[in-house]
Amino acid sequence: MSITLRFATRAAAIATAKFPRATFNFAAAPRAAFPSGPFAQPRFYSAGAAELSKEQVQERVLNVLRDFDKVDASKLTLDSHFITDLGLDSLDQVEITIAVEEEFNIELSDKDADDILTARAAAEKVFANKVAM
């Protein structure tokens, strides 16, 4: 076959070929994103921040209180009252609520902050706050 004839045949083949129109099959797309088979590469997605559990929140609140130098760590429990059990005053209470806010990166309302008089109460306010992390 001569060179010119070969080109002519190819040109004719291209001219008559039916190219499929580009379509996107939405139903098939999710399967492509999760390939299966022996050489399939798993695709990892960010799962977002895990939600805090109540126990985690309580433990971190207790850690904040342990770091507070006026708190006697041996007396500290979830239910020990800041003023009557731990011997703190109202200024200390304000400092504790600010420290808790910083620990969880939140801002409590003044009313909520006033109500925090035990570690358990603090943990509950934090746990109720959806943006705590």
Add this chain to the structure above:
Amino acid sequence: MTTTLPTRAQALELYRALLRSARQFSNYNFRNYVARRATDAFRANQTLSDSAARAAAYANGLAELGVARRQGAIDAMYRSERLVVEKTSRPSGYNVYRE
């Protein structure tokens, strides 16, 4: 300047506002200074009994709060790298979400 006698709740509210205003400073020294200054002043004036002195201290605190908020807003606009002493890693992830 107000010369009204603050209630206990108002005084605590001012203390909370001052400690919160300290947080917005990006500069480590300023941030700690504002918080330390507020703590020291409130401790020093905790037992004030003279009502005129209490009113004056409260009015002074309000004025300082205004200063802290303005300066904090300005300071937050000029962030710089954190100091070595700030880069502590706490087990609870305190610094994880902050740059």
